[in-house]
Amino acid sequence: MPWLHEAWQSLQKRLAENRLPHALLVTGERGVGKRMFADGLAALLICEQPASDSDNGHQPCGVCKQCELVSAGTHPDIRIYTPEKSRMIKVDQVRALSSFAVSSPQVGQRKIAIIDRADQLNINSANALLKTLEEPSDDVVLILLQESGRPVLPTIRSRCQNLLIAIPDGDAAARWLAAEVMKLDEADQPSAELCGKALALSGNAPRLAYEYLTSDFLTQRDQALAQFRQFMKGQLTVGEAAKPFKAMGLEGALWLFEGWAADLARITAGGSPRDTDAADMLGYLAKFNPPWRAHQILALIHEARSAGVYNVNPELEAVRLLIAWQDLMPRKRASA
């Protein structure tokens, strides 16, 4: 993934200067490849004899005992902490991390803990993590991942070195995606047109576009958009319109609504939308609404996302947002 190169190089430099931090906070857009980056770094740090070449700097050798365990996904000194059923990383998980951090490595020289993601630590979990961040043992490296735009508590952030992974340009993203889908079975390979659509919808985040292409997301999204459109025209009840959003789960639904609201904000500001399929509807709404109305919808989405911590009902949230969207329709059309 060539766009990770710069971040990788910057890290190599810190490694070479022996400035590798105990805690690294890796920030980037959804689907840009943060987790791949963290996995790659963990593999490098655990390898017994990293190989080095002038193009890529240090890389795991791929053949030592450590590398074998890593590629089998069973290395006991690498642990991943990610939200399980709830949307947040629980305090019990952080306690497990803390005891992992102070235990001796089982087979490697050091231990790596990946927190995927640090913006999904609740207050209690974050507080529990502070002690480990403040008094780290020498043989542990914590890699925290953060999605851009999602806050991480300042007490956590200030104890980490930061590293930003930037979104690649369109060509680089398209090249990577084209090469990745070639690895799929021939029958599963999406068309170039579909790849283009996935990239546009993901805002050029390559991993996210790949996820779109290899899941039901694009189909679900087309259906959600079709019903959303009908609802806005008053041809469908809010309950019916909410169904496809409910089917994709709260996070997926909020992500879609957020994309459309951001597009509406772009159009009202004279820019062009990412989601060209929804462009006509959003363009129509932009004629009747000042920019702050789009930001009002965005605020509602952020509210719903924070409330997501408490396991709100995705259907109710979809209904609430659909009604807010319908308020943007000119009055005579909404009542027609």
Ligand SMILES: [Zn+2]
């Ligand atoms: Zn190795």
